[in-house]
């Protein structure tokens with residue numbers, strides 16, 4: 001077996017099981033006698049649970065925040081620092097290293113792993129071809145429980161065909177949106193304790209606009225999203241108008257949320273529900289996960305148009321949990337879009353997706369952008385070549401205060 005190997009996966013694989021098969025030596029027999037460390041979201045979740053249940057704060061972040069109160073990228077950096085600060089083991093298993101990491105963290109990680117690879121064996125798990133580390137000697141896929149060499153297939157990337165042929169389903173109610181701003185942030189600042197996170201942010205989002213929100217790890221992207229979605233208590237003090245309602249004027253969180261469709265790759269974490277695929281989509285009308293009241297005939301009809309668009313009509317009565325990771329994500333986007341919300345928020349949506357499903361996903365997002373009047377805020381560190389936002393709002397951290405924002 002070559003020294004450093006990558007396992008290139010589709011997102012259909014059961015990751016937890018795969019990690020177990022690798023570390024037990026079932027998939028790579030030479031690992032049976034060796035000791036390794038694991039860099040994976042699964043390890044990270046274990047440390048977060050240790051913090052919450054047992055008050056053990058073993059993994060230190062650069063901000064001294066707990067892992068729970070850290071941004072996604074800060075958590076990943078902290079885990080890597082933690083693993084690399086320990087005495088070297090025989091191998092390191094790296095699972096989807098780049099998700100959530102900003103450009104500079106990605107280059108630093110590359111340098112550190114290159115150095116590490118001189119002393120220890122690296123086993124990488126990747127769902128995107130371009131993530132495969134340069135020093136990897138051989139790339140495998142998993143076929144019928146065994147590793148199979150795939151290097152040649154990787155070099156010839158096939159052009160994907162168009163996936164969505166039907167038009168986007170029409171909304172239940174045609175909103176007269178005009179061109180009034182949906183979102184207005186005026187000199188908005190957020191502090192946690194003494195620490196400034198964002199400073200004097202001014203941002204106006206109008207109907208139908210397609211924005212990408214970018215900025216390095218910890219610059220405040222999720223903080224801004226949580227202000228817009230009404231989930232951040234700091235929003236009460238902020239000068240914001242959300243969907244025509246001035247913040248702090250007696251509005252309920254529901255008044256805000258009914259205008260937003262939200263999708264984040266995090267939504268699938270620990271998702272164990274047994275709802276059918278159809279009821280998952282219908283539940284988007286009711287802002288619930290799962291159905292707790294009867295949908296109307298027209299809601300069922302529109303949900304079925306979405307199922308047709310996704311090519312899932314014939315499997316609509318199957319359990320959502322039966323779907324692959326990529327298809328689950330498409331269903332959750334349809335769920336977020338079924339009510340044609342004025343605003344769709346996509347937070348790191350392609351994390352965990354494989355190459356094929358990222359392409360399909362990008363096609364769906366572009367279709368929503370071009371065929372509906374829904375505005376989109378898309379947050380991602382990855383440059384997805386097929387996703388084409390019109391405008392970029394960039395956060396730049398300021399060493400003496402919080403991040404400032406500018407339109408590019």
Ligand SMILES: Nc1ncnc2c1ncn2[C@@H]1O[C@H](COP(=O)(O)OP(=O)(O)OP(=O)(O)O)[C@@H](O)[C@H]1O
Pocket residue numbers: 063065069070071072073074100192197215216217218219220221222223224
């Ligand atoms: N509840 C909290 N208490 C203290 N600090 C917090 C809390 N929530 C977030 N932070 C800090 O606020 C900063 C901004 O976090 P945020 O999640 O908004 O960043 P981000 O730009 O989304 O980062 P990433 O790209 O890594 O996801 C981070 O440094 C984070 O540690």
